[in-house]
Amino acid sequence: MKISCKIIEDLLPLYIDDVCSEESRRIVDEHLSECSKCSEILKQMKKENLPMENIELNLTEADPIRNLSKEWNKKLKKSMLKGVISTLLLVCAVLLIVHIFVGIKIVWK
Structure with a gap:
């Protein structure tokens, strides 16, 4: 099942915060393994998250x-x-x- 990058980008914040459903997490994982652009966006989003010290x-x-x-x-x-x-x-x-x-x-x- 091919899901557009826009949908995955919408799910990434939920994926990072670990609040999405198991089904969504599985779909995002599959997409990230195939799409380098979305993987890069995920890395960038993780960098932008505030560390606990801040x-x-x-x-x-x-x-x-x-x-x-x-x-x-x-x-x-x-x-x-x-x-x-x-x-x-x-x-x-x-x-x-x-x-x-x-x-x-x-x-x-």
Whole structure:
């Protein structure tokens, strides 16, 4: 069965990642044994795959950004808390001033 190189080229990424079916793998193997062009494309694709060291390096490159995000979140929480406390103090001060100068008393029942 003759399968076009275009179809094999579409299957090569799956073949490299070992996620294609056994039938597809067998067909690709047969085609690669006969077609030097597709074999060359396969070699090139394998070279272009990222080595595991680069993947691990990319994962660790995100650590400073994560740390910065945590720091910003801490500062945001502190700012919110300061705002709430300031607002409560301001409300208490206004009520105290109103009580002292105006003489309005708040009665709790």
